Amino acid sequence: MLTKKLFSILLVSIFTVSLVGCGNTNDVKKETTSTPYTGTLKGALKDYTYKIGTSGTYAPFSYFDSNGKNIVGFDMDLLHELQNVLGFKIQTGNVQSMDYGPLTTSLAVGKLDISIAAICATDTRKKGMDFTDTYYNAGLSVIVNKKTSPKEIIGIDSLKSGKYKIAVQKGDASHLFLTGANVPASSIQVHDSITTALQSLEQGKVDAMVYDAPGTKFYIKNKKDSNLKMIGDQFAKEQTPYAIAISFDASKKNPKLLSIMNAAVKKLKDDGTMAKLEKKWLK
Structure with a gap:
């Protein structure tokens, strides 16, 4: 026992x-x-x-x-x-x-x-x-706010500099991808749920977000008046x-x-x- x-x-x-x-x-x-x-x-x-x-x-x-x-x-x-x-x-x-x-x-x-x-x-x-x-x-994607995100963010490579505040869900593939890419911890805003991470980007409190591509597409398609869009190519599909x-x-x-x-x-x-x-x- x-x-x-x-x-x-x-x-x-x-x-x-x-x-x-x-x-x-x-x-x-x-x-x-x-x-x-x-x-x-x-x-x-x-x-x-x-x-x-x-x-x-x-x-x-x-x-x-x-x-x-x-x-x-x-x-x-x-x-x-x-x-x-x-x-x-x-x-x-x-x-x-x-x-x-x-x-x-x-x-x-x-x-x-x-x-x-x-x-x-x-x-x-x-x-x-x-x-x-x-x-x-699934693959991962970069998400930005059409109104508030810096125009210089054009894909995942833009986020590796540590210049921008990035929202992620705690412990998911996006969070660990950024950590593995040596993005400074100070640039990563960790959320307990994907809901609050998305809200943070919608409200312009962060510059970008990284999340699974299918979930992102579904959110943008079904959320009325969303200011978010996916940019750049999907990445980390094999992961x-x-x-x-x-x-x-x-x-x-x-x-x-x-x-x-x-x-x-x-x-x-x-x-x-x-x-x-x-x-x-x-x-």
Whole structure:
């Protein structure tokens, strides 16, 4: 009992360093290697019921719709497509929504079986869970305020000088990218949530912001009267690989689970389903 408790404490410590987004940009793991699945894919998991979690806080991948009751987004559509192919059931019929911290910790200690929540597959997270192959490379973007940001800011290279105040969400890929690029800490304004970071830029309290490109596009598209715009090219795509996380407990119960999920992800890429989801949610 003591050993299990200590292990849980260690796992919590591991994941609190990278709770949101992709974590350390130098810590991205390579594609998961698993024995390719050669069996019949249709209905391969029809006898299984899984506890599945998501964040519900990151549009356009998983977020609550206008009535505040239903979770929608790219990840939820992808989950349904996987269900259609593989036939698994979701325990109680509902996907559990929680913040990234409890989400990753719940996977690590086996309280969840699967999570699909724009989670980046990093070596740190690999210590406590399995990951499928990447289903989307997000990339990062620079955001400015059309009215208040200095015109000299034209892309990510402009921000590396330390001359400008940059808003980021604490611990996400953008925060750690800037830190890894040796941008002075005094230039980085760290926020506990992406909401306050965006508000800070909207109000002209900072010069720029760095954030995941899909989330930025969605915000600008749906926020009425926003003064924000993306500038420059997207970058660090290879450092923001979204993958489906699977608990070690679930993998132990079905050693073929990871290879089956990988085969299903590949099928949805090959048959154009993934491209349709990208067009629906990310364009």
